[in-house]
Amino acid sequence: MTATLSPSSTSAPPKRSPSWAVFGLANLAVVTAVALATWYLLADPQISPWNFYPLPFNAALFWAILFVVFIGFNCEFAGFDRLSQPTRGIAILGTTAVFAVAVTWVLANGLGRLFPDFAADRADGLGYFAGALFVLFGFGTWVMAVLNWKHWPWTALGLRQSLVGLCEIAFIAVPTLALYLVLGLPSVSLSATDPLMSVDTVLGWFYSIVVSVILTGQTLDNWPWRIFGGERNPRAVVLASTVGNVVLGTAIYFVMVPLVEILVGSVATTELGDAIHQFPAQLGVCWAFWMIFWANAFGNRPTRFGDGRNLLLRAALTFGLAVVTFLVYYRFAAEHILHEPVVAGDLRGNALGFLDWLVLWTLLYVVGFQSFGLRRWAPSVAGS
Template sequence: MEPISPNIDVQEKISFVSTGLVLRSFTFSLAVFLIVHAISLGVWRLFVDSRLAVWKYSPQPFGMYLFWGILVLVFIGFNFNMAGFSALKQPVRGCVATVLTFALAFLLPATLVYGYGALDSAFSAVGGTGYGAVGLIVLIGFYGFGILATGMAGWPWSDSGLSPVLSGFAQLVSGCCLTGLGYFLLIYPSISTASAPHAILLPLPVAIGWFYSVIVAWLTTFLIFDNWPWSMLRRKSHMALAALVGNFLLGTALYGVHLALLRWVLIPPDAIEKIGEMFPSWPAQLGVWIAFWLIFWANVAGNWPNRFGMGTNRVIRAASCWSLGLISFVVYTRWFSAAVLHEAEIVPGFGGDPLTWVDLLNYVMLIYVVYFQFYGLSRK
């Protein structure tokens, strides 16, 4: 499968020009993996590392700007299908798109924190409380904007005859509605500082862990399963609505499975006790590793395998991504986070914050794949 496309009906329109070093499939995937990790580690050393950072902005506001960078990339790369950049050649195209993404990733959340935050203290920069509140918008928005461009194939705007730019704006408005609804139902009641209490639909840790499981379900069905089972529906509107709602059902099942894995296999009992009431959010910490491999598998590794029957292909892909996700989680929490990234341990031999590091990996990977189109490398 080509890089995540805003419309599964027009994926063939996205092409990559063979430039630079030509590598066989496995070597190509390994090279991209190493490039993404090297760049991410460089960024980490500059801004995040508790021992070695040149400019330390972690955990906030680095996390907030990072998350919004991912959301802006969804806007430009998926909802707008890189409209306005196609006339530029690489690497100029990638550089211009990246600079614009960085600018918007700073401008949009800063407007909320330093502007709207003066009206609502939940979003205020005073004491840093607003950084997390604004960053959590991306948790909902990644699905709210992303599902429109992928599993829903841009419906209903892709069938309206609108130009790519107008269709992108229409998706942007729709994504704002979905994101706003989800945020004010799931997140805002738990962080609001208003004198009148809000009814809390789900405790915040549960909302974070459960919703990230929904994101994993969406990425799995679209990337690894080729939008199955929703693609079985013939009418585009039915497929789009089934994808929008169905991922919540699958995500709920995944949330239960991930909680059980974390409690009984992946996290030591003393660490669970130390994590305490935040434990229900940890499916997000596991889910982000699985999401990394889902995105990598479909966009870098060529969605291997493709030689067997469709059902067999999908089972092998899913098993590969989940296995790598679980292994990565264990290696990260028990060694890499403390030894390489210098993150704090929760208990001796276990710790770290996977969401920040892996989202940085995802951000760098998507910039290289979507904006730069693997510039400098080609798959043989």
């Protein structure tokens, strides 16, 4: 007969799984540090040795994010996934930078020679902005095809990556270009006399649709659109999500306008005038950042409760963080950290610049580099 001892007295305690919160916060620290360092190098109006702020910096930034959408969302990093880290991340970073700079330059200095709307020497950098405005519509259409449509119909046809992504990019380009030509370009064109919407309304309204796409497709796990058919009837989900995101996005826009008026204050609202209608996009990009970051760095917690509670908590948490971020950015960071100029009242900066810069570095580091250097802290158990 042998004696057995209590495991607690003879063996080391089991190792605890790293905390998802610690992993997420570590990613946030890295993304913020890299974003600030590169901001000071490339964009800061006082510190950067170049004069890229706000344009063409923002234009190249928007094209960079769209390129990551193409290779990461639509094509699921096909080709890049054969590389090990950090080579994979470096390749994604390098190709993204080349694409963004090349497209920005070609539109302004190539197409701009033929069409003055896109000219690099247009006042206030509006030539760069006119070209980059296309990206706004791409954020809605190409991202919706992935998050809400789940790559339908290409996966249903038996296609695989990278053919799925390439077909998606090519076919979705048609409605995206149509939206840009009907709504976007006329709002900034030198020749347009009666656009359907002002550029401020276009920005605020369509970015609200982008918020709806990310909210429903990622934060809410494609709810409520999935209840219209799920995998059994993907066509119904595609139709429901397309119409539903326009309706929900429009509702978000009309809720956001009075909300941002409260957040920025009456003095700034009066000075902004009609420009207040773009501020749903300014708050929206704060929400988009947190929804993207929360899903990729914090594992889209919580996941341990029932669906309804999980989804409600995610939406509420990310929106709350968005409001706080909006206030911190406009009331403190834009002036004291990023050195951006006054836009109205005591407001400084443009959240569509630095917050999108944070979005880009989230996609590059957390997704592209797969949190290189932090993986040992990644939690092994998803439930929380």
